[in-house]
Amino acid sequence: MSVAAPLLFAFDNSYVRELEGLYEPWQATPAPAPRLLALNEELATELGVDADALRAPDGVAVLVGNTTPDGASPVAQAYAGHQFGGFVPRLGDGRALLLGEVFDVEGRRRDLHLKGSGRTPFARGGDGKAPVGPMLREYAIGEAMHALGIPTTRALAVVATGDHVARDTVLPGAVLTRVAASHVRVGTFQYAAVHNGPTLVRRLADYAIARHHPHAVEAENPYLAFFESVVDAQASLVAGWMLVGFIHGVMNTDNMTISGETIDYGPCAFMDAFDPATVFSSIDHGGRYAYGNQPRIAQRNLARLAETLLPLFHVEADTALAAATDVLQSFPDRYDEYWSRGMHAKLGVADAQRSDGALIDDLLALLHAQSVDFTSCFRSLSSALRGDAAPARLLFAEPSAFDAWADRWRAQLSSQASDPRAIAEAMDRVNPVYIPRNHQMEEALAAASAGDLGPFRRLLDVLSQPFDERPGLELYAAPAPPSFGAYRTFCGT
Numbered sequence: 001m002s003v004a005a006p007l008l009f010a011f012d013n014s015y016v017r018e019l020e021g022l023y024e025p026w027q028a029t030p031a032p033a034p035r036l037l038a039l040n041e042e043l044a045t046e047l048g049v050d051a052d053a054l055r056a057p058d059g060v061a062v063l064v065g066n067t068t069p070d071g072a073s074p075v076a077q078a079y080a081g082h083q084f085g086g087f088v089p090r091l092g093d094g095r096a097l098l099l100g101e102v103f104d105v106e107g108r109r110r111d112l113h114l115k116g117s118g119r120t121p122f123a124r125g126g127d128g129k130a131p132v133g134p135m136l137r138e139y140a141i142g143e144a145m146h147a148l149g150i151p152t153t154r155a156l157a158v159v160a161t162g163d164h165v166a167r168d169t170v171l172p173g174a175v176l177t178r179v180a181a182s183h184v185r186v187g188t189f190q191y192a193a194v195h196n197g198p199t200l201v202r203r204l205a206d207y208a209i210a211r212h213h214p215h216a217v218e219a220e221n222p223y224l225a226f227f228e229s230v231v232d233a234q235a236s237l238v239a240g241w242m243l244v245g246f247i248h249g250v251m252n253t254d255n256m257t258i259s260g261e262t263i264d265y266g267p268c269a270f271m272d273a274f275d276p277a278t279v280f281s282s283i284d285h286g287g288r289y290a291y292g293n294q295p296r297i298a299q300r301n302l303a304r305l306a307e308t309l310l311p312l313f314h315v316e317a318d319t320a321l322a323a324a325t326d327v328l329q330s331f332p333d334r335y336d337e338y339w340s341r342g343m344h345a346k347l348g349v350a351d352a353q354r355s356d357g358a359l360i361d362d363l364l365a366l367l368h369a370q371s372v373d374f375t376s377c378f379r380s381l382s383s384a385l386r387g388d389a390a391p392a393r394l395l396f397a398e399p400s401a402f403d404a405w406a407d408r409w410r411a412q413l414s415s416q417a418s419d420p421r422a423i424a425e426a427m428d429r430v431n432p433v434y435i436p437r438n439h440q441m442e443e444a445l446a447a448a449s450a451g452d453l454g455p456f457r458r459l460l461d462v463l464s465q466p467f468d469e470r471p472g473l474e475l476y477a478a479p480a481p482p483s484f485g486a487y488r489t490f491c492g493t
Contacts, residue, residue: 008053008062009112011071011100015182018207021196022188023075028065028097029118029128031175033162036060037132037453038139038460040156043179047156048105054157064159064175065097065117072100072112076120079187080194081254082304084288089194091187091254092122095130098183109211112156113178131171132160133445134490136456138176138265140444144436144463145262150240151233152262153180172449181261184208186305187254193308201308212259221323223312228327231302232334233260238298239338242291243346244435245271245374249281249489251289251297253304267489270435272479274367274374280438280489299331345430346378347409348385348423353416363405370397373479378431382424385413432466434473438487439480 016023036055044051053059061067068074076093083091097120099112115138116130139155146152161173184204192200209216209226219225237260241248248255249267257263267281276292284290289297306324313320343360344351367377372395380392384406392406393399413423436459444455462476469477480487 008049008059009047009069009071009100009102011069011073011102011112012109013071013073013100014109014207014211015077015098015101015111016073016075019200019204021200022078022192022204023098024078024092024121026074026076026097026120027068028074028114028175030066031064031159031161031163031173033160034060034064034066035160035162036063036157037160037174037448038136038155038158038456040139040143040154043154043156046104046106047102047110047179060159063114063157063177064161065114069099074099074114076122077183077188078122078191078195079185079254080190081185081187081252082190082301083252083254084284087190090122090191091124092191093120094123094126095120095128096178101182108181111178111180111182113180113183115176115178116161116173117175127165129161129163129165129173130175131165131167131449132158132174133171133449134266135174135176136445136448137441138178140441140456140460140463141265141268141436142262143460144466145246147464147466148240148244148432148435150244150246150262151237151260153178153257155179180257180263181259182208182211182257183263184211184258185254185263186256186258186301187252188258189305189308190253198311202312205309205312208258221313223309224323224327227306227309227313227324228330230258230260230305231327231331234298234302235295235331235334236260236338237262238294239335239342241294242339243342244432245274245291247271247278247280247289247291248294249279249284249289250491251294251301253301256298256301256305266491269438269487269489270375272373272375272438273371274364274377275371276368280487282488282490295332295335298335299328302331303328342430346427347381348413348427350416350418353412355412359405359409359412363409366396366401366405370401372396375432375435376477376479379428379433379477381409382427382431385410385420385424385427428469429467433469433477434462434466436463437476437478437480439484440476 041051074097078092080089081091096115101109119128135158142154156177159175163173164170165173192204213226213229216222216225255264269280271278277290279287279290310320313323383391396402444459447455
C-alpha cells in the first residue's frame with residue numbers, strides 16, 4: 001500500500017469523476033531504490049511546483065510511484081486501438097498510471113502520468129516496467145519537439161527504479177513522469193464505443209469538448225464541430241512533423257491524441273537523408289508508418305474516430321455519415337495548407353508571393369535523388385541568401401542541379417519587397433540547426449544506461465535551442481557517419 005506524500009501538487013481528478021468505465025483504479029509497483037536521473041525544471045516551473053521539493057526524497061518517491069500524493073486518484077486508463085491496421089478492442093495503460101490532473105500557472109489542466117510503473121490490469125502479459133534508455137529517449141525527444149514548436153507531451157522527470165528489466169538483455173529500470181494536455185486518444189473513443197456504446201461516447205465527447213475544444217459548444221452541431229476541430233489539429237500536427245523530418249513510427253489509433261499533442265515516443269526518429277520511404281521501426285516491416293505515409297495514416301485514424309461519433313452527428317445514419325465524410329475529406333486540403341505555409345516559410349517565400357508548389361517539389365526531388373540531408377539543406381539556404389552558397393552546394397554530389405534550382409528560388413525571392421538579410425533571419429527561425437540525430441541519441445543513451453549522464457545532459461542542452469547556431473557544436477549538426485549503418489528503433493517495451 002502506498003503511503004501518503006506531502007503536498008507537491010494540487011490535484012483534480014475530472015477524468016475519474018466523469019468517465020467511469022474508462023479506467024481501473026490501480027497503484028504503482030514499488031521501486032526498491034529510486035534515484036532521480038533527470039528533472040525538467042522549466043516544466044516544473046510551468047506547473048507551479050518547487051523543483052527542489054521534487055528532488056528531495058519525498059518528491060522522488062512521488063515521481064516513481066512509491067507514494068501517492070494527497071488528492072491523487074491513480075488509475076490505469078482503458079482504450080482500444082487499430083494497431084498496424086488490425087483492431088484490438090482492449091489495450092489500455094499496461095505499464096502506466098494517471099496520477100491525476102493539475103492546473104499549471106496559466107490555468108491549463110494538465111495530466112500527470114507515470115510510465116513504466118509496473119503491471120496493470122491491461123498489461124497483457126508484460127511486466128509493466130521500462131528500461132532507463134527508452135525513458136530518457138522520450139524525455140529528450142519530447143523536449144526537442146517542444147523547442148521546435150511542435151505540440152507534444154513532455155517529461156517532468158525520469159527516475160531510476162533500482163531494479164532491472166529483462167528484454168533482449170537485462171537493463172536498468174526507470175519510470176518517466178509524463179505531462180500532457182490529456183491522455184484522451186482516438187483509441188479511448190473506440191473503447192467507449194465498443195464496450196459501452198453511444199452513452200459513454202457522448203460523455204467522453206462532452207468531456208473532450210470542454211477540456212480541449214470548448215468553442216465547439218457554440219456550434220449548431222457541437223459534436224461535428226468537435227470532430228472538425230480534431231481533424232484540423234491533427235492536420236497541423238502532422239504537417240509540423242513533416243516539416244522537421246520527424247517519423248513517429250507507430251501511428252496506431254491509441255497513439256493519436258484528441259488534444260493534438262504528439263504522444264508516445266517509442267520507435268520514432270528524425271530523418272537524415274531525405275527519402276519519403278524512410279522508416280526506422282523494427283516492427284514496421286512494410287513501411288506502413290514511413291515518413292511519406294504519415295498524412296494518409298492520420299486521415300485513416302481520424303476516420304476511425306468519426307465511426308465512433310456517428311450516432312452523435314445525427315439520428316439519421318445516412319445524414320451522419322455524409323456529414324462525417326465531408327469533414328474527413330477536408331483533411332488533405334487542411335494538411336496541404338499547413339505544409340505549404342510551413343515550407344514556404346522554410347524557403348523564405350512570403351505568403352503573398354507563394355510559389356505554385358513546383359519550387360518545393362523540385363527541391364525535395366533533388367534531395368531524394370542525391371541523398372541530401374534534409375535538415376542541413378534547409379538550414380544552409382539562409383547562408384546562400386547571404387552570399388555564401390558553399391554550405392548548400394557541398395551537400396550535393398552534383399551541385400549543378402542545385403544551382404539551377406537556386407536560380408529559380410532567388411528569382412522568386414527577388415519579387416518580394418524584403419531585404420534578403422531579413423528573409424535569411426526569418427528562415428533561420430524555422431529551419432533548425434540541431435535535431436535529435438540518431439547516432440548522437442544512441443551514444444548518449446548508452447552512456448546514461450552505463451551510469452554516465454554527461455552526454456545526455458549535453459545533448460539536452462543542444463536540443464533546447466535548435467535554431468541558434470553555437471560555436472563548438474558542429475558535430476551535433478552533422479548527420480550520422482556512414483559507419484553508423486542502418487538505424488533501427490524499438491518500442492521500448
